[in-house]
Amino acid sequence: MDLDDILGPRPDDPLTALLREDLDRLSVAELEARVTALEGEIARCRAKISGAVNHRASAEALFKR
Structure with missing residues (x-):
């Protein structure tokens, strides 16, 4: 289980702040x-x-030998 699942999102999370930002004040x-x-x-x-996917696939291929 991820820590975010237990504690919820951080209030200072930049993505959360970005999603809540008022776009009405911005020009085109x-x-x-x-x-x-x-x-x-x-x-x-x-x-x-x-x-990351390629790295993992390479590692898995290496250790399957």
Whole structure:
């Protein structure tokens, strides 16, 4: 069981703050910049996931020998 499951999300979690942020105050240009930044972060996360999956597969293949 994950610690977050027991304690719940941290109140200072940046993702939680990001999701609760009021978007009404942002201009179209600011919203577009935000989307671009978030898409970059998504790409970075996907690359990290891919690397982790490949690393694990390599380790499993090594230890199955």
